[in-house]
Amino acid sequence: MAGKRGALIVLEGVDRAGKTTQCSKLVQALQQSGRPAEMMRFPDRTTTIGQLIGAYLENKSDLEDHTVHLLFSANRWEMVPLMKKKLEQGINLVVDRYAFSGVAFTSAKPGFRLDWCMQPDVGLPKPDLVMFLQLNPAEAALRGQFGQERYETSVFQRTVQQRFEQLMKDQTVNWQVIDAAQNIENVHKDITAHSLNAINKAQNLPLGELWS
């Protein structure tokens, strides 16, 4: 009989909510408790497609808005065979941003509808758990200034937050809102508890398809 599959766990949230910090801590905690775990992040700027996205985010190149949206989606699809292989091997994947960021950021631009933005990501491996790290702009500001990358302005981030709120109404996705204003250790405790629960449940369920 095949072994138990790993869980697909995603962290989402606005800039400086603590996603990258918490992804690393979660992977470390899972590994230390004897559960195989690996971190992934989107965009993955190391691939050929990812390098195009990286240059765009760093304002070193300009890309048409629909085009870059599809590149972000393609950057997820190109990792799907590897993701499925790892999950089948029983490795838990902890992912820093996923299709939800893709939809929230593009649909925050004028003229983009949520359903158009979702379409390219329909059928991706469905996360067993999506944790939204909730942090208000005033608290985010205490964590330092915005960086120099595209999208890092308070006006745009406020719209992104609203789009995430729309996406969180979707009951077909296992959303959990995490209070990201707590200290790092307490956020970590909440995230670990939800993750262990999702890992146990995922073992007995087939991997789903997102938004389909």
Ligand code: ADP
């Ligand atoms: P994100 O990946 O969501 O943009 P990061 O994990 O890079 O966020 O964290 C942004 C900054 O805030 C970093 O300097 C990090 O050390 C700090 N930080 C992360 N979590 C917390 C927390 N719970 N409380 C205070 N500062 C935090």
Ligand code: 2DT
């Ligand atoms: P970080 O590497 O700091 O997380 O910033 N983005 C991300 C999109 O516009 N579409 C996507 O599909 C994804 C995954 C969010 C990456 C920036 O890229 C944005 C912030």
Ligand code: MG
């Ligand atoms: Mg980050």
